[in-house]
Amino acid sequence: MTKIYSFLLFLAFAYSANAQNNIVVKGTVVDINTQLPLELATVYFTTVKDSTMIEYATTDKNGNFIINTKKFEKPVFLKVSYTGYQTYFEEQKGLTESKDFGKLYMIENANVLNEVVVKSEAPPITIKKDTLEFNAPSYKVRPDANVETLLKQLPGFDVDNSGKITVNGREVNQVLVNGKAFFDKDGAIAIKNLPADIIKKVQVSDFKTKKEELAKQESTSDYSSINITIDEKKNKGYFGKVLGGYGSDEHYESSLMMNFFKNKQKISVLASSNNINSTGFSMDEVFDNMGGGRNAKGGQGAGNGGKGITQSTLAGINYSDDWTNDLEFMSSYNFTNAVTKNDSKSNQVSFLPTGNIITEADSKTKNENTGNNANFQLEYKIDPTMRLVVAPNLNQSNSTNNNSSFTSSVDENGEALNESTSTSHTTGSNTNFANSINFNKVFEKKSRNLSIVFNNNNSKNDSNGINISETIFHQDGKPNDERNQNAKNNSKSDSYAFDFEYTEPITDSLRVRFGTDLNWQNSVNDQKTFDYDETTDQYSNLNTSLTNYTSSKQNSITPKVGITLQKNKFTLNLNSRTSIVEFDNHSFYLNQATDLNKRYMLPYGNAQLRYKFNRSKNLTVKYDYSNALPSATQLMPVANLNNPLNSVIGNPDLNPIEKNSAGIDFKNFDFRSRSGYSVYLRGDYYNNDVVSTSIYDDSGKRNTTYVNISGTYSASIGGNWNQQIKKDAHTLRYGLRLSGNYNFDKGFTNAILYYAKSVVVTPSIYASYDYGEVLSIAPSYSLSYNETRYENYSRDATSNVIHRINLQTTSYWPANLIFGNDFGYTYNSNISDDFKKDFFLWNTSLSYGFMDKKLYAKVKVYDVLNQNQSATRTISSTSIRDEENTVLKRYVMFSLAYKIGNFSEGKKGGKRQRGS
Numbered sequence: 001m002t003k004i005y006s007f008l009l010f011l012a013f014a015y016s017a018n019a020q021n022n023i024v025v026k027g028t029v030v031d032i033n034t035q036l037p038l039e040l041a042t043v044y045f046t047t048v049k050d051s052t053m054i055e056y057a058t059t060d061k062n063g064n065f066i067i068n069t070k071k072f073e074k075p076v077f078l079k080v081s082y083t084g085y086q087t088y089f090e091e092q093k094g095l096t097e098s099k100d101f102g103k104l105y106m107i108e109n110a111n112v113l114n115e116v117v118v119k120s121e122a123p124p125i126t127i128k129k130d131t132l133e134f135n136a137p138s139y140k141v142r143p144d145a146n147v148e149t150l151l152k153q154l155p156g157f158d159v160d161n162s163g164k165i166t167v168n169g170r171e172v173n174q175v176l177v178n179g180k181a182f183f184d185k186d187g188a189i190a191i192k193n194l195p196a197d198i199i200k201k202v203q204v205s206d207f208k209t210k211k212e213e214l215a216k217q218e219s220t221s222d223y224s225s226i227n228i229t230i231d232e233k234k235n236k237g238y239f240g241k242v243l244g245g246y247g248s249d250e251h252y253e254s255s256l257m258m259n260f261f262k263n264k265q266k267i268s269v270l271a272s273s274n275n276i277n278s279t280g281f282s283m284d285e286v287f288d289n290m291g292g293g294r295n296a297k298g299g300q301g302a303g304n305g306g307k308g309i310t311q312s313t314l315a316g317i318n319y320s321d322d323w324t325n326d327l328e329f330m331s332s333y334n335f336t337n338a339v340t341k342n343d344s345k346s347n348q349v350s351f352l353p354t355g356n357i358i359t360e361a362d363s364k365t366k367n368e369n370t371g372n373n374a375n376f377q378l379e380y381k382i383d384p385t386m387r388l389v390v391a392p393n394l395n396q397s398n399s400t401n402n403n404s405s406f407t408s409s410v411d412e413n414g415e416a417l418n419e420s421t422s423t424s425h426t427t428g429s430n431t432n433f434a435n436s437i438n439f440n441k442v443f444e445k446k447s448r449n450l451s452i453v454f455n456n457n458n459s460k461n462d463s464n465g466i467n468i469s470e471t472i473f474h475q476d477g478k479p480n481d482e483r484n485q486n487a488k489n490n491s492k493s494d495s496y497a498f499d500f501e502y503t504e505p506i507t508d509s510l511r512v513r514f515g516t517d518l519n520w521q522n523s524v525n526d527q528k529t530f531d532y533d534e535t536t537d538q539y540s541n542l543n544t545s546l547t548n549y550t551s552s553k554q555n556s557i558t559p560k561v562g563i564t565l566q567k568n569k570f571t572l573n574l575n576s577r578t579s580i581v582e583f584d585n586h587s588f589y590l591n592q593a594t595d596l597n598k599r600y601m602l603p604y605g606n607a608q609l610r611y612k613f614n615r616s617k618n619l620t621v622k623y624d625y626s627n628a629l630p631s632a633t634q635l636m637p638v639a640n641l642n643n644p645l646n647s648v649i650g651n652p653d654l655n656p657i658e659k660n661s662a663g664i665d666f667k668n669f670d671f672r673s674r675s676g677y678s679v680y681l682r683g684d685y686y687n688n689d690v691v692s693t694s695i696y697d698d699s700g701k702r703n704t705t706y707v708n709i710s711g712t713y714s715a716s717i718g719g720n721w722n723q724q725i726k727k728d729a730h731t732l733r734y735g736l737r738l739s740g741n742y743n744f745d746k747g748f749t750n751a752i753l754y755y756a757k758s759v760v761v762t763p764s765i766y767a768s769y770d771y772g773e774v775l776s777i778a779p780s781y782s783l784s785y786n787e788t789r790y791e792n793y794s795r796d797a798t799s800n801v802i803h804r805i806n807l808q809t810t811s812y813w814p815a816n817l818i819f820g821n822d823f824g825y826t827y828n829s830n831i832s833d834d835f836k837k838d839f840f841l842w843n844t845s846l847s848y849g850f851m852d853k854k855l856y857a858k859v860k861v862y863d864v865l866n867q868n869q870s871a872t873r874t875i876s877s878t879s880i881r882d883e884e885n886t887v888l889k890r891y892v893m894f895s896l897a898y899k900i901g902n903f904s905e906g907k908k909g910g911k912r913q914r915g916s
Helices: 002-020 147-153 188-193 210-215
Strands: 022-031 042-047 053-058 064-070 076-081 088-092 099-106 125-127 131-135 157-159 165-167 170-177 199-206 224-230 236-247 252-262 265-274 309-322 327-350 357-383 386-411 416-442 449-473 481-505 510-533 538-542 548-566 570-589 592-614 617-628 639-643 646-649 657-670 675-687 689-696 702-709 712-727 730-749 752-771 775-791 798-811 817-828 838-850 855-862 871-875 879-885 891-904 911-913
Touching: 022 042, 042 064, 042 125, 053 064, 053 125, 076 099, 088 099, 147 157, 147 188, 147 199, 165 224, 170 188, 210 386, 210 416, 210 449, 210 481, 236 855, 252 891, 510 570, 657 689, 689 730, 702 730, 798 871
Parallel strands: 022 099, 170 224, 646 702
Antiparallel strands: 022 064, 042 053, 042 076, 076 088, 125 131, 131 199, 157 165, 165 170, 199 224, 236 252, 236 891, 252 265, 265 309, 309 327, 327 357, 327 879, 357 386, 386 416, 416 449, 449 481, 481 510, 510 538, 510 548, 548 570, 570 592, 592 617, 617 657, 639 646, 657 675, 675 712, 689 702, 712 730, 730 752, 752 775, 775 798, 798 817, 817 838, 838 855, 855 891, 871 879, 891 911
C-alpha cells in the first residue's frame, strides 16, 4: 500500500511540476486607426537566434488570442501577421511567466492588395480573402516525410486510411502542385511521393470549376481544393525513388518515380509493375505497392474491388511549363495494362409471391485491359481581360475477356427449373476523344463578364465475341436454348455542347446572369450475331433475333437566368432554366423499322444560400429541382434476347424522372483550440423514377421491362467532430463520425407492388498519436447497422451489423529502422453461414536504411495470419446474393528501395545533396 501511495504522490508531483512549467499568453489585436478588433490574425512566437517557431494562435471575432505554451528562457520575438497590414513584432527576453500583452496595434499598409501579405517571414497560418495558407516549414515533420505526413500536421486537416483528405470537415476533390495537376486530379500520387521538405506553402480554397475560376465567380461547390507550392530555392533539381522486390509464390513488385524541376518547368516520370493487386501508383513509405497496405481496402484487395488477382503494369509522364508569361502548358500520358484472374461462386435467393427461386453459379474469368491516355491543357492570356483554356483528352483501350460459367436454378421445394453452361471469348477496342474550351472576357466594370464554354465527347466501341452456351429448361416443356455464335457490336456516340453566359452587375452586391445552353447528341449501335454453320465451318448464318440496329438523337436548347446576391457574410445564388428537347429514336429489328420521336419541355431550378460567420465557420443551404430523360434502351419497344434467362424490352410510355433535392451543411473549425465539427442533413424525393420489373415463368426465365414509380424518397443525416492536442513532442488527434440514412423504396416482384423501408446507422471513432519523429499509432473503430422492413410483400424484415477495427502503428526507432504494422478485424453478420463471418488482416513491414537513408532494405508480410477472404452478401429488395471470389493470400516480399535527390539552393547557395 505504501508503494501505491508513493507512486500516486510521484504522479501528483510530476503533474504539478509540469503545470508550473506551463504559461498562458494572451492579448487583443486591433486596428490602430479604427480601434476595431481584427479577427483571424496570426499571433506567434519565434526564437531570436534562428526564427524557429515556438507556438501560434489566431484571434477570435473580438481580436482576442490565448496561447498555452511551455516556458522558454531565451530571447523570442512576438509577431502578429494580418493580410493588408504591416507585420507587428517585438522582442522579449523570454517566455518565463504568464502575461497579458493587452492591445497590440496593427498599421494598415496602403500599398498592399487584398491577396498580398507583407512579411519578413511567413507566419504559420495566413488567412486571405478566400484562401487559407499554411507555411509548410512552420510544421515539423521527419526529414524523410512525404506531403501526406505534412498535411496530417496542419490544423483542420484529416487524411484517412484510404487517402481521402478533408479540411475543416470539407472533402478535398482537387490537389494541385504549383497550380497544376500532378498526374491525377485527386492528388494521391503527389501526397504520397513528393517530399515534405521541398514544400513552401499549402493553400486551401473552395473548389471552383474552370468556368468559375476564369470568371472570378464565387464557388458553388461543397468541396475544397489544395494547391501545394514548391520552395523556389528547391525548384531546380531532381528527386526520385526506385524500388524492386520479389517474394513467395512468385509475387513481385517494382516501381520508379523521377521528378525534374527547373523553375516553372516540371517533368515527372513514373512506372510500376506488380502482381499483388496494386493497379495504381502509390509507393507508400512503409508498405510500398502492397495491395491492402494501411488496410485501405479492408482486406478485400486493392484496385479490383476484391474480385480476383491482378497483374498490372503502369508507365506515365507528366510535363508542365509556363512557355511565356501569357502561355501555360500542361500534359500527361499514361500506359496501363492489367490482367485479372478470378474464380467466383455465388448463391442467390430471388423472392417471388409465387415462391422463391434459388440460383447457384460458378465462373472462371480472365480479363486483360490495355490503355493509353493522353491529357493536355493550354491556358492563354490573350490580353489582361481575355483568357482561353483548351483541354483535350484522348483515351484508347483494348480488352480481351475469357469467361466460363455454370448456373442452375431450383424452386423452394428443390425442383429443378433451369441450368446453363457457357464459355465466351470477347475482344474489344474503345477510342474516346473529349475536349473542353473555356473562353472568358472580363470588362472594365467590375463583375461584368462573358463566358463561352464548348465541350465535345466522341467515342467509338467495337467488340467481337464468340459465345457457346446451352440452357436447359426443366419445366413447362420449353425447348432448350443452344447457341454457338459470333456477336459483333459496333457503336458510336458523339455529343457537342455550347454554354453561353453573360453576367451583368446591377449593384456592387447584386449580379444577374443570363444565357443559353445548346446540346447535340447522337449515338448509333449496330449489333450483328452469326450462328455457326457446320457445313462451311464458319459463323455465317445471320441470327435476326439477335441482330439489331438502333440510333438515338437528342437535341436541346436551354435558355437560363440566374441571380447572385453577395453581401459581407452571405452569398445567395438562384438559377432557373428550361430545356426544349427533341428526342428521336430509331430501331431496325426483325426486318421492321420502329421510330419513337418525343418532344419534352423540362424545367430545372436550384438555389444555394451560403452564410460565412467567419473564414472557418459557414452554413450552406441548397435546393435543386431537376428532370432526366429515360435512356433509349429503356424507351424503345425492341426485345433484347442476349441472355437466354432474361428477355428485356423497353417501355415507350415512360415519363421523365423528376427529382427534388434539399440539403443543409454546417461546418466549424476553431484554429485556436484545433478542434472542429460539421453536420449535414440531406434529402431526395422522386416522381416518375424509372425501375425495372420482371415476371418469371414456370421455368424461372424472366421477362423484364421498365416502369415509372413515384413517391420514393431518401434522407441522410451525419456529423463529424475532431480535436487535436499538442504538447511538446506529443500530438494526439481524435474524432467521432456519425451517419444515418433512411430510404423509402417501391418496386415490383412478379408484377406485384411492394414497399421497402430501410435504415442504416454508421457511427465510428478514430484517433492518432504521434510521439515526435519516433512513433505513430492510429486506432479506429466503426459499426454499421442496417435494417429493412417490407410492406405488401411476403418477405421478412432483415437486419445486419458490421464491425471494423483497425490499428496502424509505425515506429522510427532506433535510427534507420522503420517497423510498420496494419492490423484489421472485420465481422459481418450478413455473410452466409457457409462462410466465416469474421476475419483478421495483419500486414507488417520492417525496413532498415543505409547510406544516409538513401537505400532501404525491406521485408514485408501480407496477411500474416493467412485469413483474408472475399465472401460478401448483397441484400436488395428482391433478392439475397452470397458470393465468394479469388482473393490475395499470405505472401512474403523482400525489396530494395533507393532514393535519389539533388536540389539547387539558388545563386548564392550552391548545391545541397539530399537522400530523401
